[in-house]
Amino acid sequence: MKYVVAAGLLALAASAAGAATPEQLAKAKNCMACHAVATKLVGPSYKDVAAKYKGQKDAEDKLVQKVLKGGAGVWGPVPMPPNAVSDADAHTLVKWILAQK
Template structure:
């Protein structure tokens, strides 16, 4: 039983650590200049993105492309600029993190 508790505690640290790493990545890549987790700023709140696209097949790849290339029309008149400084791996990590925000 003690071993099971230690494994669960370690898993909890890993999960929360990866969530923090993605929030830190979002800050480092300047996502938070236009977005917040819970409230709309210039762009939509990440929780709203997660809700809008939840369960859609292939959405992660589409959102990864949007993070890197930018886009317009999905959330109103203000376009999302391209982010060529974000690598594919970073964009995938960001999208995975965004999609679990609530």
């Protein structure tokens, strides 16, 4: 019981401090409306994105620009609109996406 209470207090403290996991950030910024971690929805899965850009040194910067400005033609005819996220949030999201396996 002590562990459950402690875990709950830690989660509450993290939430109160504004700490969110990258996945929670993706949900909050509506990324998950078009993308999923493991399956294609409107856009590619995050695992597919990570596989496509694996080993590319400029992948993070390239994908951050796609998140911020939008893009089209890389994954088919459906364009990705620009997203209203900060530069810092875009980097957080892209690092998380590129870490998917």
